[in-house]
Amino acid sequence: MLRNFLIYPATAFLILMLAATVYLYTGNKAKAVPDITISSVSLRLPAPGQTTAAVYFEILNAGGADELLSASSPVSANVELHNHVHENGIMKMRKLESLKIRGLQTTFFKPGGLHVMLFDFSIPANTTAIPLTLHFVRTGDVRVIAIIETQT
Numbered sequence: 273m274l275r276n277f278l279i280y281p282a283t284a285f286l287i288l289m290l291a292a293t294v295y296l297y298t299g300n301k302a303k304a305v306p307d308i309t310i311s312s313v314s315l316r317l318p319a320p321g322q323t324t325a326a327v328y329f330e331i332l333n334a335g336g337a338d339e340l341l342s343a344s345s346p347v348s349a350n351v352e353l354h355n356h357v358h359e360n361g362i363m364k365m366r367k368l369e370s371l372k373i374r375g376l377q378t379t380f381f382k383p384g385g386l387h388v389m390l391f392d393f394s395i396p397a398n399t400t401a402i403p404l405t406l407h408f409v410r411t412g413d414v415r416v417i418a419i420i421e422t423q424t
């Protein structure tokens with residue numbers, strides 16, 4: 273009787289501790305704050321006469337997951353997130369409503385893949401860089417500078 277009296281609370285206590293540990297671990301994992309750094313931001317100017325330009329960069333996330341909702345820039349009123357997809361052997365661009373940014377991972381925006389598309393842009397001659405703001409759900413707005421590369 274005395275044995276049961278002692279073992280039961282000890283077991284209950286251990287189970288509670290285990291549950292609390294599991295709860296804290298999974299909870300912290302989900303709540304981990306994103307730690308986002310944007311690098312290698314460049315804008316490819318199209319051939320003369322064309323009115324769309326693509327912006328490429330890398331999103332390094334050293335923290336928890338985030339989501340990229342949109343991008344904006346003073347040089348264009350119409351900025352979209354795009355991806356390239358293969359359809360019947362043809363490369364097509366597709367607009368993304370948003371993009372999940374996984375934690376502890378680098379997401380590459382590069383030719384033939386993800387990119388930010390500027391429509392009807394207006395960039396004065398001899399401009400070497402333009403501002404671009406990326407809007408994240410958790411991180412908020414991140415302002416970067418895109419270096420302008422002319423097509424060769």
Ligand SMILES: [Cu+2]
Nearest residue numbers: 354365387389
């Ligand atoms: Cu595009």
